[in-house]
Amino acid sequence: xxxxxxxxxxxxxxxxxxxxxxxxxxxxxxxxxxxxxxxxxxxxxxxxxxxxxxxxxxxxxxxxxxxxxxxxxxxxxxxxxxxxxxxxxxxxxxxxxxxxxxxxxxxxxxxxxxxxxxxxxxxxxxxxxxxxxxxxxxxxxxxxxxxxxxxxxxxx
Amino acid sequence: xxxxxxxxxxxxxxxxxxxxxxxxxxxxxxxxxxxxxxxxxxxxxxxxxxxxxxxxxxxxxxxxxxxxxxxxxxxxxxxxxxxxxxxxxxxxxxxxxxxxxxxxxxxxxxxxxxxxxxxxxxxxxxxxxxxxxxxxxxxxxxxxxxxxxxxxxxxxxxxxxxxxxxxxxxxxxxxxxxxxxxxxxxxxxxxxxxxxxxxxxxxxxxxxxxxxxxxxxxxxxxxxxxxxxxxxxxxxxxxxxxxxxxxxxxxxxxxxxxxxxxxxxxxxxxx
Numbered sequence: 001x002x003x004x005x006x007x008x009x010x011x012x013x014x015x016x017x018x019x020x021x022x023x024x025x026x027x028x029x030x031x032x033x034x035x036x037x038x039x040x041x042x043x044x045x046x047x048x049x050x051x052x053x054x055x056x057x058x059x060x061x062x063x064x065x066x067x068x069x070x071x072x073x074x075x076x077x078x079x080x081x082x083x084x085x086x087x088x089x090x091x092x093x094x095x096x097x098x099x100x101x102x103x104x105x106x107x108x109x110x111x112x113x114x115x116x117x118x119x120x121x122x123x124x125x126x127x128x129x130x131x132x133x134x135x136x137x138x139x140x141x142x143x144x145x146x147x148x149x150x151x152x153x154x155x156x
Numbered sequence: 157x158x159x160x161x162x163x164x165x166x167x168x169x170x171x172x173x174x175x176x177x178x179x180x181x182x183x184x185x186x187x188x189x190x191x192x193x194x195x196x197x198x199x200x201x202x203x204x205x206x207x208x209x210x211x212x213x214x215x216x217x218x219x220x221x222x223x224x225x226x227x228x229x230x231x232x233x234x235x236x237x238x239x240x241x242x243x244x245x246x247x248x249x250x251x252x253x254x255x256x257x258x259x260x261x262x263x264x265x266x267x268x269x270x271x272x273x274x275x276x277x278x279x280x281x282x283x284x285x286x287x288x289x290x291x292x293x294x295x296x297x298x299x300x301x302x303x304x305x306x307x308x309x310x311x312x313x314x315x316x317x318x319x320x321x322x323x324x325x326x327x328x329x330x331x332x333x334x335x336x337x338x339x340x341x342x343x344x345x346x347x348x349x350x351x352x353x354x355x356x357x358x359x360x361x362x363x364x365x366x367x368x369x370x371x372x373x374x375x376x377x378x379x380x381x382x383x384x385x386x387x388x389x390x391x392x393x394x395x396x397x398x399x400x401x402x403x404x405x406x407x408x409x410x411x412x413x414x415x416x417x418x419x420x421x422x423x424x425x426x427x
Contacts, residue, residue, distance in 0.1 A: 007337075007341055009334070009338075022337075022338060022341050023341065023342075025338055026338070027335055027338065028331060028334050028335055028338070029331075030331065073327065075331075093330075093331075093334060095358070096334065096337055096358070
């Protein structure tokens with residue numbers, strides 16, 4: 001039987017905790033100066049330069065109308081996306097979790113971007129599905145076909 | 157002959173400040189009488205001289221007779237002094253006064269009392285001097301404590317800076333540990349060892365952050381205590397000033413009391 005133990009990074013968007021599979025994550029950085037771009041979708045904050053590469057910064061707060069956490073330590077979680085990197089602004093990075101307790105939930109809950117969650121001793125945390133999250137809008141805006149974007153992600 | 161002594165009666169009465177009774181008598185009866193404000197004798201002009209009285213003895217013994225009576229009779233202890241009046245070797249009558257004992261004792265007592273007062277005043281003055289010095293010392297000490305607590309506050313702030321630094325190091329360490337774990341995962345099998353190291357780094361970060369919180373709590377506690385101390389010192393300072401003011405007032409009172417005592421002593425000596 002397949003061992004489903006995976007590593008996840010737990011973070012906060014507003015008050016709510018989420019996890020995302022660690023293999024999608026390239027790096028975590030502190031907030032940086034963001035250059036705004038004309039004509040970008042409203043959840044795209046802008047771009048920034050990181051070690052000679054261009055990084056698109058995304059804020060789910062804008063997309064899903066989440067309040068920023070006042071007392072948090074904001075970070076940017078960087079996902080690699082083909083040759084593009086995408087940074088997601090989060091309110092706090094909590095810790096790394098390793099577990100195999102995964103459960104599926106009906107997809108109509110939570111904007112259709114949560115399909116699974118992990119079960120820990122004290123709590124349940126929804127898993128943010130990267131594929132669905134970055135498919136349509138961002139991929140189009142980055143001039144990539146949806147399939148290409150997703151398959152690039154799967155190449156890990 | 158005795159008639160000439162009539163004018164003596166009001167004179168003697170005045171000498172006693174009107175407080176004593178004066179009586180003039182011949183060999184049988186009282187012929188002139190002036191009561192005192194402090195002594196009222198049950199005698200009026202024309203009364204026969206009682207045999208037990210000093211007046212009687214003065215006529216029959218021919219000498220000055222003094223008697224002392226307690227307060228049971230007239231409500232006030234009193235003296236009587238009776239003088240026989242002799243003319244040409246013959247006793248023709250006498251003159252007597254009755255005064256409250258207070259007047260006799262008064263002048264003796266006054267001198268003693270004024271001396272006691274003077275020496276008490278000296279003691280009080282000396283005590284006040286000591287208190288004033290102590291109060292001064294107290295104020296100085298209070299000042300020192302105030303300064304010390306200010307210094308402690310400054311140190312607490314410096315400690316705060318250190319804690320802030322610890323916090324920032326813990327923060328950066330955590331980030332480093334996370335990224336190290338991410339790299340270790342990317343390296344697959346080869347990254348396992350490094351993954352352990354990364355884990356340890358993250359634990360260190362958590363521990364540092366915890367220490368930072370503890371220290372901050374302690375500093376907070378110290379600051380609160382200093383705050384209380386400062387409040388107490390304020391009260392203390394206020395009290396010390398009140399004490400100093402009171403001491404000054406007492407000092408002034410003692411001054412004027414001493415002057416009064418000195419005047420009293422002078423008067424007592426002249427009595």
